[in-house]
Amino acid sequence: MYDLIVLGAGPGGYEAAAYAGEMGRKVALIEKKYIGGVCMNVGCIPTKTLIHSAKVLQLLKEAENYGIKKTKPEIDYSRLQNRKKEVISLLIKGVESKLKRSGVEMIRGEGHIMTRNIVTVGSREYETKNILIATGSRTAVPPIEGIDSPEVLDSTDILNLDRIPESLVIIGAGAIGLEFAYFFNEMGTEVKVIEMLSDIACQIDKEITSHLLKSLKNKGIDFFLGSRVTKISNKGISYTREDGKTEMVKSEFILNATGRKPNLENIGLDEIGVFYDSEGIRTDLRGKTSVSGVWACGDVTGRCLLAHVATREGIVAVNNMFGGKDTMRYKAIPNVIYTSPEVASVGMTEQLIEEEEVDYKKNIVSLNLSGRFVAENYKKTGYVKILAGGRHNEILGIHMIGDAAGEIIYGAATFLEMEMSVGDIREIVFPHPTVSEAIKEAICQIK
Amino acid sequence: MEESREEIEITEVKKEIPKERLTDIKKESISGGVSPRAKKFAVAHNISLDRVNGSGPHGRILERDIIEYYQTATGFTSLAGKLINEGWIHKGTYSGIAGRISNEDLREPGKKLSTIRSTIAKHMHSSLIETAQYTITISARADSILSLRKKIKSKIRTCSIPNININDMVMYAVTSTLIYYPEINAEFIEGKVYQNKNINLAFACDTPRGLMVPVVKNAQKLSLEELSMAVKKLSNEALSGVIAPDDLTGGTFTTTNIGNMGIEHFTPILNSPQVATLGICSIDLKPIKIGKEVQFIKYIKLCLTVDHQVIDGAPAARFLVALRDNIEDFVSIAGLKI
Numbered sequence: 001m002y003d004l005i006v007l008g009a010g011p012g013g014y015e016a017a018a019y020a021g022e023m024g025r026k027v028a029l030i031e032k033k034y035i036g037g038v039c040m041n042v043g044c045i046p047t048k049t050l051i052h053s054a055k056v057l058q059l060l061k062e063a064e065n066y067g068i069k070k071t072k073p074e075i076d077y078s079r080l081q082n083r084k085k086e087v088i089s090l091l092i093k094g095v096e097s098k099l100k101r102s103g104v105e106m107i108r109g110e111g112h113i114m115t116r117n118i119v120t121v122g123s124r125e126y127e128t129k130n131i132l133i134a135t136g137s138r139t140a141v142p143p144i145e146g147i148d149s150p151e152v153l154d155s156t157d158i159l160n161l162d163r164i165p166e167s168l169v170i171i172g173a174g175a176i177g178l179e180f181a182y183f184f185n186e187m188g189t190e191v192k193v194i195e196m197l198s199d200i201a202c203q204i205d206k207e208i209t210s211h212l213l214k215s216l217k218n219k220g221i222d223f224f225l226g227s228r229v230t231k232i233s234n235k236g237i238s239y240t241r242e243d244g245k246t247e248m249v250k251s252e253f254i255l256n257a258t259g260r261k262p263n264l265e266n267i268g269l270d271e272i273g274v275f276y277d278s279e280g281i282r283t284d285l286r287g288k289t290s291v292s293g294v295w296a297c298g299d300v301t302g303r304c305l306l307a308h309v310a311t312r313e314g315i316v317a318v319n320n321m322f323g324g325k326d327t328m329r330y331k332a333i334p335n336v337i338y339t340s341p342e343v344a345s346v347g348m349t350e351q352l353i354e355e356e357e358v359d360y361k362k363n364i365v366s367l368n369l370s371g372r373f374v375a376e377n378y379k380k381t382g383y384v385k386i387l388a389g390g391r392h393n394e395i396l397g398i399h400m401i402g403d404a405a406g407e408i409i410y411g412a413a414t415f416l417e418m419e420m421s422v423g424d425i426r427e428i429v430f431p432h433p434t435v436s437e438a439i440k441e442a443i444c445q446i447k
Numbered sequence: 448m449e450e451s452r453e454e455i456e457i458t459e460v461k462k463e464i465p466k467e468r469l470t471d472i473k474k475e476s477i478s479g480g481v482s483p484r485a486k487k488f489a490v491a492h493n494i495s496l497d498r499v500n501g502s503g504p505h506g507r508i509l510e511r512d513i514i515e516y517y518q519t520a521t522g523f524t525s526l527a528g529k530l531i532n533e534g535w536i537h538k539g540t541y542s543g544i545a546g547r548i549s550n551e552d553l554r555e556p557g558k559k560l561s562t563i564r565s566t567i568a569k570h571m572h573s574s575l576i577e578t579a580q581y582t583i584t585i586s587a588r589a590d591s592i593l594s595l596r597k598k599i600k601s602k603i604r605t606c607s608i609p610n611i612n613i614n615d616m617v618m619y620a621v622t623s624t625l626i627y628y629p630e631i632n633a634e635f636i637e638g639k640v641y642q643n644k645n646i647n648l649a650f651a652c653d654t655p656r657g658l659m660v661p662v663v664k665n666a667q668k669l670s671l672e673e674l675s676m677a678v679k680k681l682s683n684e685a686l687s688g689v690i691a692p693d694d695l696t697g698g699t700f701t702t703t704n705i706g707n708m709g710i711e712h713f714t715p716i717l718n719s720p721q722v723a724t725l726g727i728c729s730i731d732l733k734p735i736k737i738g739k740e741v742q743f744i745k746y747i748k749l750c751l752t753v754d755h756q757v758i759d760g761a762p763a764a765r766f767l768v769a770l771r772d773n774i775e776d777f778v779s780i781a782g783l784k785i
Binding site for chain 1: 514524525526527529530542543544546547549550
């Protein structure tokens, strides 16, 4: 009898399994494909590896600005792909050793829930007190004529291309679409992005995304916003603009980056009566599903499709499973887009604050206030925007654009978790010279 | 040499023990003590044992006590601290980081009731506690009062009659009925029933300062026109806040009308020690089968709340039926010459 069986070894599942294992619980982790999940194998990690190569290339192109005479950089795409594999395998080894250290039993295969206490893998049955469903998500396929054409790729396919495409149309300007747009554009591909909404990365503060849009356009990426793709054929991609006119673009490949959908099939949800809908498995803030003893975390719940959210949700569920009290809070979830310039944000956007009619103050400053930013970024711009409560100056949201943003946003998450105000943060010493000083400056200017 | 150096270090460390830790030690010596596991957890998480309640024998602090304390009472966030100082109230949840009290766990300080509201609150609450009230409902055909109202409206400019409205008519019908039902026009005080000869008809009045209940004294002596004028005068005085305290006391039966706002049914609360109160509801169409046809006829709904301690269902029903008959045949009791 196990204390916990986890379905899915992504960042939600493997972290939860290891955590429960460290608590001394008897844990099994079932995975049918990848240890580390989409994130480590065909998501966050490989894309960040490729993007780093793009950033190196970008720096080489700009080397003269920093007093280094340039040599003409050349792309060795097979080395780039190999490095991606090396990074992945190194990190997977790390996960495997963590699981081993925590005493988690790894079971390879497809897990199927028979009852709330029995999970089968193939013909073998495993008995357990708790089940954590962490089966993740996959690329959603929108109902567009011709979406199944061979030139339409998803994020997994495009990572495995053995050459740089001449031209690429990306459907969807969310984080995934934008990161691939940045990467392939930097690699020399002609990139066009078609987005149904009138803004890119709609979950991010609009003032910040407008700077990102400008910056990506300056790099040569074409954007067609407020445009709906209607048909894909060998003639090209037809889309309808906001004004109702239909146009067509043609490219070597098409990337479907319209969104993701939860992996709900073949788990046994209907058999044991776990409540779910097309968005995902319904859970409460403790990770409980509608069936007692059955828990869920990560993308499969459809709450917030981010690896770090999945991890926290899994740990919250484990704590509650074994007698602790822990609740998921979603108000301080950091969000990063790994383009250059990088975007990072946490907390409420100005649009959300206005929608909820919260009394607020705002301040936006240039990252050029930071000595380090100026030293390291020749003629580049970046901003940090602070949103604070109107009465108590508590931090409501921090939104940044500029390289290094993703590395320092966790500090802002701390401010939000502790509900700190401008006055509290004035007392914190920030290292000099760093880009983070711009955050402090922006906060301290709020009266 | 080495040994003595160690000793010196130990004494220095002892001096450095913070006050919190000293109280821990004190607590340990006077109560059921602290389990070693609890102590280990407390030291690891920097928790003062002072505020932890022990659930073991003689109040011994067990590990589960300290874990529960850690998860529920480790403090509050910066913002929550400010709000608590402003008088915000803790709802009892701990949703912040590491079990802290956060903004979401607090509610804004409540508003104190005004003097008049506070009086109403006490009066209403005691009415529900001290009586055994129940409500019965009847519908009365409204064509008689409606046609009279129409007549009054059309003649108001030419004749010298007051603007008698539906509410005045129902109140007049109440008075005319109550005369024959003294047990309804009564008060129940400390186990004794006091039937009243005079009908002091109270009516609920919505004023900017809150609910007021002016009283038309000796209503049985008033004609429909006089009653209507008295009600208007008292309402105006109540609305403008100049009503005399005498006009707010001594009621023997109360009516309350929210039917003009479209309310189809409600259960009025007794204005105790009175034993009955009438709720006047809206006038609505009702399908009535006449012969083989269904006709839509206007009816007014009346809800009578009575105190079952002194009035049973049948006498209450008899009064309400009589009132209905008077309303349905209002023209004959009104005595109005227009």
